[in-house]
Amino acid sequence: MLEVEGLTKRFGTVTALEDVSFSIAEGEVVGLLGENGAGKTTTLRLLAGSLYPTAGRVVIGGRNLFREPLAAKRKVGYLPEQLPLDPGMRVRRFLDYVGRLKGLGRRDRGEGVRHVLSVCGLEDAADRNLGVLSRGMKTRVGLAQALVHNPELVLLDEPTAGLDPQQVLNMRELILSLAGHHTILFSSHNLGEVSECCNRVVLLKEGHVAAEDALASLEGRAGDTRVLRLRLAHPPEDLYDVLGTLHDVTHAEPFEADVDGVVRVTVLAVEGVRERIATEAVERGWGLTELAEVSESLAEVFHRKVAEEE
Numbered sequence: 001m002l003e004v005e006g007l008t009k010r011f012g013t014v015t016a017l018e019d020v021s022f023s024i025a026e027g028e029v030v031g032l033l034g035e036n037g038a039g040k041t042t043t044l045r046l047l048a049g050s051l052y053p054t055a056g057r058v059v060i061g062g063r064n065l066f067r068e069p070l071a072a073k074r075k076v077g078y079l080p081e082q083l084p085l086d087p088g089m090r091v092r093r094f095l096d097y098v099g100r101l102k103g104l105g106r107r108d109r110g111e112g113v114r115h116v117l118s119v120c121g122l123e124d125a126a127d128r129n130l131g132v133l134s135r136g137m138k139t140r141v142g143l144a145q146a147l148v149h150n151p152e153l154v155l156l157d158e159p160t161a162g163l164d165p166q167q168v169l170n171m172r173e174l175i176l177s178l179a180g181h182h183t184i185l186f187s188s189h190n191l192g193e194v195s196e197c198c199n200r201v202v203l204l205k206e207g208h209v210a211a212e213d214a215l216a217s218l219e220g221r222a223g224d225t226r227v228l229r230l231r232l233a234h235p236p237e238d239l240y241d242v243l244g245t246l247h248d249v250t251h252a253e254p255f256e257a258d259v260d261g262v263v264r265v266t267v268l269a270v271e272g273v274r275e276r277i278a279t280e281a282v283e284r285g286w287g288l289t290e291l292a293e294v295s296e297s298l299a300e301v302f303h304r305k306v307a308e309e310e
Helices: 040-048 069-073 091-101 106-119 135-147 165-178 191-197 215-219 239-245 273-283 298-309
Strands: 002-011 014-024 029-033 055-060 076-079 153-157 183-188 200-205 208-214 225-232 249-254 262-268 288-294
Touching: 002 040, 014 040, 014 200, 014 208, 029 040, 029 191, 040 055, 040 076, 040 153, 040 183, 055 069, 076 135, 091 106, 091 135, 106 135, 106 165, 135 153, 135 165, 165 183, 165 191, 183 191, 225 273, 239 249, 239 262, 262 273, 273 288
Parallel strands: 029 183, 029 200, 076 153, 153 183
Antiparallel strands: 002 014, 002 055, 200 208, 225 262, 225 288, 249 262
């Protein structure tokens, strides 16, 4: 459904994105994850056609966005983080207006507006002015306008930003209800939100793709490395220096702050690495009491990936 190749965007001397590449299959819900300033909003603006790239290629549903912009944009619905709304316009009228901008005829507009009012829970607010709506309801209107022309690809930029906890839960449920009917890419810096809604993530770090993988893979057995918990009764003073010299060990650090003898060891995912570490600990008299593989949370994987990039 979406293919992004070598996407680069420079603003003068500032490079916001550089050589970003990833793809999304039809029907997937993918999180664009990164800290503030990582390039998430710039990426979505480029995919929506709001910005023109310095370099790169974007294909949406078989249409090249920069060679066939109108054909490609018809396949896209976009919810920006800050949606400009006319406070004096009524919800139904606004959605009808957006439908006209999307090129829908009167009959298709009417059907589209009725559908999104129902899907987004806006039927009771259809004849209210936008200016009197709560932040959560305004976000629902923003999502409705992104869906009114029934796009194949839906781009959501921080859709839960500024919402209260209950509104966040409602928006997550709404996004999940769209899965399967649309292909969805939404940006967030909220790791829990991504875990709840997505089956795959793209991690951005300072305009680069730091990782792209299935969520289950990132949370459990992340890429080519594994994380071990090493518990020692008699850890030496130079423990971390020694571990750093061992074959297939990429990193070692305290597993928990202020807990002596419990170490988080990141190793390459190769056969026999656990046995070699155990043998080393026993031969050196470290008092090995535990050596187990642990699953990393998405937050831990994200921060490790960022550290590896740095």
